[in-house]
Amino acid sequence: MLETPRTWVRDLDLYYGWVVTGACFALVLAVFGISFSFSVFYDYLLADLGRSRSETSLVFSVQTMTLYVSSALIGGMVDRYSIRRATMVGTVLLGVGLAGASQSGTLPELLVSYGLVAGVGMGIVYVVGYTTVQRWFHRRRGVATAIATSGLGVATLVVPHVASYLIRELGWQTAYLFIMAGALAVLASAAVFLADDPVSFGVDPTQEFPEGYLAGSDRRTVREQVAEVLSVVRSRAFVSVFLNLVLTYTSLYVVLVHMVVYTKDVGLGRDVGVWTVSLSGAAAIPGRIALGYVSDRLDRLTTYVALSVGMGVLVMSLSVASTALSLYAFGLIYGFVYGGGAGLVPTLVADLFGVDNISAFYGTAAVGLGVASVLGPFLAGTSYETLGTYTPVFLGSGALAFVGAALAATWRSG
DSSP, X not given: OTHHHHHHXXXXXXXXXXXHHHHHHHHHHHHHHHHHTHHHHHHHHHHHHOXXXXXXXXXXXXXXXXXXXXXXXXXXXXXXXXXXXXXXXXXXXXXXXXXHHHTOOSHHHHIIIIIIIHHHHHHHHHHHHHHHHHHHOSTTHHHHHHHHHTHHHHHHHHHHHHHHHHHHHHOHHHHHHHHHHHHHHHXXXXXXXOOSOTTTTTXXXXXXXXXXXXXXXXXXXXXXXXXXXXXHHTSHHHHHHHHHHHHHHHHHHHHHHHHHHXXXXXXXXXXXXXXXXXXXXXXXXXXXXXXXXXXXXSOHHHXXXXXXXXXXXXXXXXXXXXXXXXXXXXXXHHHHHHHXXXXXXXXXXXXXXXXXXXXXXXXXXXXXXXXXXXXXXXXXXXXXXXXXXXXXXHHHHHHHHHHHHHHHTTOOOX
């Protein structure tokens, strides 16, 4: 029954890769709508759980780290087996985790339900959403990836406001139930239209792969596939990619987790923080698409290095941003820059290491984002609790982005 809608769409005069791109957009929207709305739950959790900022931020950090670690561990299976089945498994785990979060009243309960169970589910869906497009596109890979991953921007723009309203009206636990229902509906609908690659789905890949489409994961033994993945993961080039993601994106997680409480601390109110995060999500959408389009025509690596430097400069500027207007401007510019840079990462991984094991490669590299998601919020919480200010972590995470940009400048596709 699930084959009928996608088979009907496949037979239209439209390259089916664009349908897959739309489905991946929906997967990314659901995953990051849940993940990046944490900032509007954060101050309520601080009040209800009675824990410190650094302890409470562990809920987000564990969830994000679990997301990225599970994507690395499961990525090879996604490369080898059906992405639709993987998506449905991830959807079930995500639903169970959020249902558990809605019944949680202590930090350990939230760490298990939201952090671990929902985190694994999000990790499976995440790796499908970010890597499937790479198998469908070569000539227009940058813009297709940008469209798919711009679901993150839409999620950051919309979901925090919906979640904030639900929390005010119903409480944070019931809000998780409503978010769960919306996420399950989106994910189940998207799974209907997913397909592994053009050849296996009976689509002519010539317009995107004029030199021929090559895929070999299903013709190798598991041992051979693991050996291929490990040989790449252990290379200096791959380690450099991993470290770049840790260093460059630490600042992102400082902003995402602590912006709402930061604006409350400086007397601007929580709504300014919510809008700053949302505006960054809105700006990430054109940032991803515009810079993805540019990267298909200019040098992708040079574009990424410039954006990494821009992230560092912008997060440092938070140390002197003291008005709502300046924070809104930060949100718009930072969102455009980080959106463009993050949207290029899956494409750069494909350019550097190929698409045959793309889910395993990207999932493993993305563990660096998980490390950043732990490091950034922890440093921010510790900075505030020990020094009473976020300024050191704004300056420090900006400096880390400069180091990440320097690493990226050494990459070469091969």
